[in-house]
Amino acid sequence: xxxxxxxxxxxxxxxxxxxxxxxxxxxxxxxxxxxxxxxxxxxxxxxxxxxxxxxxxxxxxxxxxxxxxxxxxxxxxxxxxxxxxxxxxxxxxxxx
Amino acid sequence: xxxxxxxxxxxxxxxxxxxxxxxxxxxxxxxxxxxxxxxxxxxxxxxxxxxxxxxxxxxxxxxxxxxxxxxxxxxxxxxxxxxxxxxxxxxxxxxxxxxxxxxxxx
Amino acid sequence: xxxxxxxxxxxxxxxxxxxxxxxxxxxxxxxxxxxxxxxxxxxxxxxxxxxxxxxxxxxxxxxxxxxxxxxxxxxxxxxxxxxxxxxxxxxxxxxxxxxxxxxxxxxxxxxxxxxxxxxxxxxxxxxxxxxxxxxxxxxxxxxxxxxxxxxxxxxxxxxxxxxxxxxxxxxxxxxxxxxxxxxxxxxxxxxxxxxxxxxxxxxxxxxxxxxxxxxxxxxxxxxxxxxxxxxxxxxxxxxxxxxxxxxxxxxxxxxxxxxxxxxxxxxxxxxxxxxxxxxxxxxxxxxxxxxxxxxxxxxxxxxxxxxxxxxxxxxxx
Numbered sequence: 001x002x003x004x005x006x007x008x009x010x011x012x013x014x015x016x017x018x019x020x021x022x023x024x025x026x027x028x029x030x031x032x033x034x035x036x037x038x039x040x041x042x043x044x045x046x047x048x049x050x051x052x053x054x055x056x057x058x059x060x061x062x063x064x065x066x067x068x069x070x071x072x073x074x075x076x077x078x079x080x081x082x083x084x085x086x087x088x089x090x091x092x093x094x095x096x
Numbered sequence: 097x098x099x100x101x102x103x104x105x106x107x108x109x110x111x112x113x114x115x116x117x118x119x120x121x122x123x124x125x126x127x128x129x130x131x132x133x134x135x136x137x138x139x140x141x142x143x144x145x146x147x148x149x150x151x152x153x154x155x156x157x158x159x160x161x162x163x164x165x166x167x168x169x170x171x172x173x174x175x176x177x178x179x180x181x182x183x184x185x186x187x188x189x190x191x192x193x194x195x196x197x198x199x200x201x202x
Numbered sequence: 203x204x205x206x207x208x209x210x211x212x213x214x215x216x217x218x219x220x221x222x223x224x225x226x227x228x229x230x231x232x233x234x235x236x237x238x239x240x241x242x243x244x245x246x247x248x249x250x251x252x253x254x255x256x257x258x259x260x261x262x263x264x265x266x267x268x269x270x271x272x273x274x275x276x277x278x279x280x281x282x283x284x285x286x287x288x289x290x291x292x293x294x295x296x297x298x299x300x301x302x303x304x305x306x307x308x309x310x311x312x313x314x315x316x317x318x319x320x321x322x323x324x325x326x327x328x329x330x331x332x333x334x335x336x337x338x339x340x341x342x343x344x345x346x347x348x349x350x351x352x353x354x355x356x357x358x359x360x361x362x363x364x365x366x367x368x369x370x371x372x373x374x375x376x377x378x379x380x381x382x383x384x385x386x387x388x389x390x391x392x393x394x395x396x397x398x399x400x401x402x403x404x405x406x407x408x409x410x411x412x413x414x415x416x417x418x419x420x421x422x423x424x425x426x427x428x429x430x431x432x433x434x435x436x437x438x439x440x441x442x443x444x445x446x447x448x449x450x451x452x453x454x455x456x457x458x459x460x461x462x463x464x465x466x467x468x469x470x471x472x473x474x475x476x477x478x479x480x481x482x483x484x485x486x487x488x489x490x491x492x493x494x495x496x497x498x499x500x501x502x503x504x505x506x507x508x509x510x511x512x513x514x515x516x517x518x519x
Contacts, residue, residue, distance in 0.1 A: 076393065076397070077393065077397070079389075080390065080393040081389075083387075084387060084389050084390055087389070097207070099210045099251070100251065101312060101313065102207070102210050102211060102214055103210070103247055103250070103251055104309075104313075105214075105312060106214040106218060106247070107312070108305045108306075108308040108309040109218055109305055110217070110218070111305055111308055112301040112302055112304060112305030113218070113221045113222055113301070114221070114225075115300070115301035115304055115305075116225065116298055116301040117224075117225035119293075119297035119300075119301070120225075120288070120289060120294050120297050120298075122287065122288055122289065123230070125230055125275060126225075126230065126233060128272070129233055129234065129237050132237060132264075132268065133224060133225070133237070136240065136260075136264065139256075139260075140244065140247060140248075140251075141312070143247075143248055143251045143253055144251065144312065146251065146252075147251045147252055147253075148319035148321075149320060149321030149322065149323055150252065150321070150323065151321045151324055152323040152324045152326070152327035153327065154323050154327070154338055155253070156251060156252040156253050156323075157321045157322055157323045157326075158323065158326045158338035158341070158342045159322045159326060159342055159346075159347075161255060161256050161339050162339050162342035162343045162347060162350075164256050164259075165255060165256055165259045165339070165343065165418070166343070166350050166351065166354050168256075168259050168260060168264050168420075169354050169420055170354055170357050171264070172267060172268050172271075172501075172504075173358050173360075173504070175268050175272075176268075176361055176365060176505070177361045177365055179271050179275045180364075180365040180368050180507065183278065
C-alpha cells in the first residue's frame with residue numbers, strides 16, 4: 001500500500017462517514033427543513049471527500065478534471081433541488 | 097459463490113417480487129411499476145450470462161449486453177405508452193381501477 | 203467472504219429491499235421514488251457485472267427518463283372517484299406462491315449453468331478491426347445487429363404516435379400542456395440555464411466516445427432529452443406543437459437515415475444494412491448522429507405526454 005492508497009482509503013472512509021451522518025440526520029431530525037439541511041451539507045461534503053480520495057488513483061489530468069466536474073455538477077443539482085423542495089414546503093406546508 | 101451467481105439470485109428474487117406486485121396491486125400505475133421491476137430483474141439475468149461469457153479480453157459477452165440495451169429502450173417505450181393509456185383511462189372513466197366491469201366507460 | 207463479495211451482497215440486499223418496498227408502499231409517489239432508486243442501484247449492479255454501457259443506459263433510460271414519465275403521471279391531481287379494491291388474501295397468497303415458484307425455477311437455472319459458459323465474445327472481437335471500433339457493444343448494436351437497432355428506433359416512433367393519438371381529437375397536432383403556467387422559480391431557471399450547455403457537451407461526448415469506450419447513441423440521446431425537458435419545465439422553452447414540420451423531420455430523421463443506409467446496402471454484397479468495405483466507420487457515424495437527435499426528441503416528447511392544447515392556428519403568435 002503506497003502513500004496514495006492510504007490517503008485514498010482515509011479520504012473515502014471520511015466521505016462515507018459524512019454520508020452516514022447525513023442519513024442519520026435524515027432519519028432523526030424533526031421536520032423537513034432540518035432534514036434537507038442535513039442532507040445537502042453532509043452529502044456534499046461527503047462527495048467532495050470521496051472525489052478527493054479518488055484523485056490519486058486516476059491516471060491523467062483529464063480523468064481527474066472529470067471527477068471534479070462530477071462533484072461540481074452534483075453540488076449545483078443538489079443545491080437547486082433543495083431550493084425547489086423548500087419552495088414546495090413553503091407553499092403547501094409540511095407533509096405535502 | 098462468485099459475483100455473477102450472487103447477482104443471478106438477486107435477479108430471480110426481483111422477478112418474483114415484480115410478478116407479485118403485478119398480480120397484487122389493483123391500480124394501473126402500480127402494475128406498471130411492478131412490471132418495470134420484473135423487467136429489471138430479467139435484464140439482470142441477461143447480464144449474469146453476459147458476465148459468464150466473458151472472453152477475448154472483454155469483461156462480458158457483448159451480445160447479451162447489446163440485447164439488454166435494446167430491451168431497455170423498448171421497455172421504456174412500452175412504459176411511456178402504458179402510462180399514457182392509464183392516464184387516458186382515468187380521464188375517461190374517472191376511475192383509477194383497471195376492472196371497469198361496471199360499464200362506467202360509455 | 204472477501205471484501206468485494208461482501209460489497210456485492212450488501213448491494214444485492216439493498217436492491218431487494220428497495221424493490222420490496224416499492225411494491226408494498228401505499229403512496230404512489232413514494233413508490234415511483236423507490237423505483238428511481240431501484241434503477242440507480244441496478245445501474246451499480248450492472249457496473250459490478252462489467253457491463254458499463256448497460257449501466258449507463260439503465261441509469262439514463264431505465265431510471266431517469268422512465269422515472270420522469272412516472273413522476274409526471276403520479277403528480278396529476280387524483281380524481282375523487284372510488285379506489286379499486288385490493289385483491290383478497292387468498293388471491294394474494296396464490297400470487298405470492300406462484301411468484302415464489304417462478305423465482306425458484308429461475309434460481310435453479312442460475313445455479314446450474316452450462317459449463318463451459320457459451321459466449322459470442324470471440325466472434326464479436328473477430329471483426330472489430332475492420333469496423334474501426336474498439337467498443338464491442340457498439341459494434342454489436344450498430345453493425346452485427348444493426349437491424350435490431352433500426353427496429354428499436356421504429357418502436358420508439360410508434361410509441362410516440364400511439365401516445366399522441368391518445369389525446370382528444372380537438373387537441374391533435376397541438377402542444378403538450380404539461381408545463382403550462384409553470385411559475386419560473388429562481389432555482390429551476392438557474393439550473394435550466396446552467397446545466398444544458400454542460401449536458402449537451404456530455405451528450406456529444408457520450409456519442410463520440412462510444413466508438414472505443416462505453417457510451418452510445420441512446421445514452422447521449424437520453425442526456426440531450428433531459429436537458430431539453432429541463433428547459434421546458436423551467437418555462438424557458440415552449441413545448442413544441444406536434445404538427446410542427448421541424449419536429450416531425452427531427453423525429454423521423456433517425457429511422458429514415460438508418461433505413462436509407464439499409465436500403466442502399468442492397469447494392470452491395472450482403473444485402474440489407476451491409477456497409478461498404480472501408481467506409482464502415484464513417485457510415486456508422488453518419489447513422490448515429492441523426493439517431494441520437496431522434497432519440498432525444500422522441501424521449502422528450504414521450505415525457506411531455508399527449509397534446510393538451512388545441513394547435514395554434516396560422517397568424518396567431
